[in-house]
Amino acid sequence: MSRRAVSLPPSYGQHIDNSIVLSVWCCVMIPLSFGQRYVWQRMQEAPIEQTLGVNLVRLWRIPDGVRQTDVRDALIKLTGLHEALRTSYREDTRPVQVLHDRYEPPLEVLRTDDPRAVAASEAAKPFDLAVPTWRALLLTSEDGVDHLALVAHHLTADRTAMAVLADDFLTVLAGRTPEPVAQPREVVAVQQAWGPRNDAAIEYWRGQVRTMPSALFPGTTHPLSSNAPRLRLKAVSREAAGPARRTAAEQGVSVSHLLLAELARDLHERTGETPHLMITSANRLLPSWQRSVGSFVQFVPVRIEPGSNARAVKGALLRAMRHGCHDVDVAAQAGHEIEAERGVRLNLEHLYNFMEGRLSGGNLMRSTPPADDLHVTSGPARPLGPTFYLRAKVLTELSLELRVDTAALDHAEAEDLLLTLCERLSR
Numbered sequence: 001m002s003r004r005a006v007s008l009p010p011s012y013g014q015h016i017d018n019s020i021v022l023s024v025w026c027c028v029m030i031p032l033s034f035g036q037r038y039v040w041q042r043m044q045e046a047p048i049e050q051t052l053g054v055n056l057v058r059l060w061r062i063p064d065g066v067r068q069t070d071v072r073d074a075l076i077k078l079t080g081l082h083e084a085l086r087t088s089y090r091e092d093t094r095p096v097q098v099l100h101d102r103y104e105p106p107l108e109v110l111r112t113d114d115p116r117a118v119a120a121s122e123a124a125k126p127f128d129l130a131v132p133t134w135r136a137l138l139l140t141s142e143d144g145v146d147h148l149a150l151v152a153h154h155l156t157a158d159r160t161a162m163a164v165l166a167d168d169f170l171t172v173l174a175g176r177t178p179e180p181v182a183q184p185r186e187v188v189a190v191q192q193a194w195g196p197r198n199d200a201a202i203e204y205w206r207g208q209v210r211t212m213p214s215a216l217f218p219g220t221t222h223p224l225s226s227n228a229p230r231l232r233l234k235a236v237s238r239e240a241a242g243p244a245r246r247t248a249a250e251q252g253v254s255v256s257h258l259l260l261a262e263l264a265r266d267l268h269e270r271t272g273e274t275p276h277l278m279i280t281s282a283n284r285l286l287p288s289w290q291r292s293v294g295s296f297v298q299f300v301p302v303r304i305e306p307g308s309n310a311r312a313v314k315g316a317l318l319r320a321m322r323h324g325c326h327d328v329d330v331a332a333q334a335g336h337e338i339e340a341e342r343g344v345r346l347n348l349e350h351l352y353n354f355m356e357g358r359l360s361g362g363n364l365m366r367s368t369p370p371a372d373d374l375h376v377t378s379g380p381a382r383p384l385g386p387t388f389y390l391r392a393k394v395l396t397e398l399s400l401e402l403r404v405d406t407a408a409l410d411h412a413e414a415e416d417l418l419l420t421l422c423e424r425l426s427r
Helices: 034-045 048-054 068-081 115-123 159-173 184-192 195-211 238-251 255-271 310-322 328-342 411-425
Strands: 002-005 014-016 019-021 027-031 055-061 087-091 095-100 107-111 134-140 147-153 230-237 276-281 298-303 350-356 374-379 388-394 398-405
Touching (some): 034 328, 068 107, 115 147, 195 328, 230 411, 255 276, 255 388, 255 411
Parallel strands (some): 107 134, 276 350
Antiparallel strands (some): 055 147, 087 095
């Protein structure tokens, strides 16, 4: 594998050690959005080896006939269209995002026969928050097929934003201009003006946290206090995808509602507790935010009563999503106050995330599904992370990835959970 750097015009800055030094006069400092503050809070709580997990990576095939200079020019145009790509971060009395008037990203060119491996390796490298937190690599091969690997810190983009960038990148390469979208500073202004809405979100948060068990799985502690090994398992089922979609359509719910109802049922049977899970909330609440590039996602607590069917789960999630966009600092303070009232340390690290397949954005990092119907694999897990985290998506197959503390579930129990969920959804 060989490396070389594309020579870029020095119009916006100076190259020093393959980075850009930006002019300090052309910047604006604004507060973080609620989604960014959630990411920042997680970064402050966890060691560096855990925070590397906030990097997102995508791998896109470059259309035939596109030159390296076309790729470079398209990336430069994207930075002009999306303020998030011209934003760095700093902390004085509070964290802020620093919007730069101009930024020209370095583009590195690598020749490789394994673009996925290179992209994954780049995703494992930390970012310097003092410069815009994303990087792009043009990956070429002997067979003439080129790819673009784009890595972004979660402060810069969430998964929806990465799909938007994929679409916009191809649009720019085709000589067209993407439609204008709301910029992060506009999002911040709206969120800060939501006084009564923010107050209602915190009251919802208080109500949920007051009734949750101190630990869903008996014998577990907060992840930052746990020394137990961690597992990562993935189950893929082709057979479950079709029946799950049909059942969801018949009941007027989504596959996510079906899966969450079955998950809550299983967890209640295993633990005897009423499941309280932290659910991802996309928080793209306004039409103008749907294609914004930024970090919007937060987690919101949801209590799921034992025996709840998919329709009941849908109702619980709708209530939660109305309060999903909240001030994480105020929510954290509310949590500390409730811990003091109850005299316990609460473990909120039981997460559920359903990712829509339509957000893939042509991402080639997604592995090819196995030929057999139900396939379970295991792999190395980061040493730190949530006590329980189930990520699910449905494309041509149902895919479930579970990262779990072994104090909660051992390998056999974790595998049984995934197999049970797949089997129930395939009925």
